[in-house]
Amino acid sequence: MPINDAIIFQNVRFTYPETKGPVLKNVSFKVKKGTWISLIGHNGSGKSTISKLVNGLLLPDSNSHSQISVAGLNLNSKNIWNIREKVGIVFQNPDNQFVGATVGDDVAFGLENRGVSRQKMIKIVKQVLSEVGMLDYIDAEPANLSGGQKQRVAIAGILAVEPEIIILDESTSMLDPSGRAQILKIIRRLMKAKDLTILSITHDIDEASMADDVIVLNDGQILDQDTPLNIFSKVEMLQRIGLDIPFVEKLKLKLKEMGIKIPKELQTKDELKQYLCQLDLKK
Numbered sequence: 001m002p003i004n005d006a007i008i009f010q011n012v013r014f015t016y017p018e019t020k021g022p023v024l025k026n027v028s029f030k031v032k033k034g035t036w037i038s039l040i041g042h043n044g045s046g047k048s049t050i051s052k053l054v055n056g057l058l059l060p061d062s063n064s065h066s067q068i069s070v071a072g073l074n075l076n077s078k079n080i081w082n083i084r085e086k087v088g089i090v091f092q093n094p095d096n097q098f099v100g101a102t103v104g105d106d107v108a109f110g111l112e113n114r115g116v117s118r119q120k121m122i123k124i125v126k127q128v129l130s131e132v133g134m135l136d137y138i139d140a141e142p143a144n145l146s147g148g149q150k151q152r153v154a155i156a157g158i159l160a161v162e163p164e165i166i167i168l169d170e171s172t173s174m175l176d177p178s179g180r181a182q183i184l185k186i187i188r189r190l191m192k193a194k195d196l197t198i199l200s201i202t203h204d205i206d207e208a209s210m211a212d213d214v215i216v217l218n219d220g221q222i223l224d225q226d227t228p229l230n231i232f233s234k235v236e237m238l239q240r241i242g243l244d245i246p247f248v249e250k251l252k253l254k255l256k257e258m259g260i261k262i263p264k265e266l267q268t269k270d271e272l273k274q275y276l277c278q279l280d281l282k283k
């Protein structure tokens, strides 16, 4: 039977040895295979903890009824290595992700332990570097690259081992808007071409809006899961838990205060502009 859900969390509880109580409490959600999910929530709400559970860097509390399934495999100490092969994480700080002396070596690193022949390795490294537009830098030193280029190399390193799921844990937060847009465009293209599932953890509303679904986390609990359109129009909920709201929603609030009601479906600046231009405000 084909697997429909790439990630399933059921009643997941997680406690760090150092924390008094659990930092995740009864967390349940599903991510359909081939979809893009954004995870949003305030600092310390448990987002990175979730990402580390997805790739088996952490295991849920053993004395709980937690169940995690990733790419059709139940997460347990026996399956950890199988699961890690299926999930790649791109972290926030690109500088902490390099192990190789050159870009090419770095991308090859994940392949070296898998008994891949040298000839095949060179072919894969070139292929994935060209997929992220970094083939020209194959002999460059990672330290000399820009932040955006480093993140592209990190993505190439992950692609080399053919994951099913890619987690972006604030991977674009240190990039400027154009670097961020480039990375997101690359990820979207790869997602379609390779049927990848994307879990993006982000504070950036534009990035979260690209998702099929948004999960809202608050103090280690899931508060909501819905389309970006629906989530970002729940302005009161977002403000209550200290999250930013999109520019267009802020503008809608101001217009509402002025007595001008804007339909919920209008989400982009352009749609709003068009709508306002055709209103007869003198009436």
Ligand SMILES: Nc1ncnc2c1ncn2[C@@H]1O[C@H](COP(=O)(O)OP(=O)(O)OP(=O)(O)O)[C@@H](O)[C@H]1O
Pocket (backbone or CB within 6 Å): 016, 017, 018, 019, 023, 041, 042, 043, 044, 045, 046, 047, 048, 049, 050
């Ligand atoms: N290794 C650790 N040991 C002990 N406590 C930890 C550890 N890592 C995280 N925590 C605690 O667990 C909670 C959740 O942390 P987590 O890193 O998952 O949050 P986050 O939502 O990713 O936050 P941010 O937006 O700041 O990255 C926080 O209270 C944090 O202090």
Ligand SMILES: [Mg+2]
Pocket (backbone or CB within 6 Å): 047, 048, 049
């Ligand atoms: Mg985090």
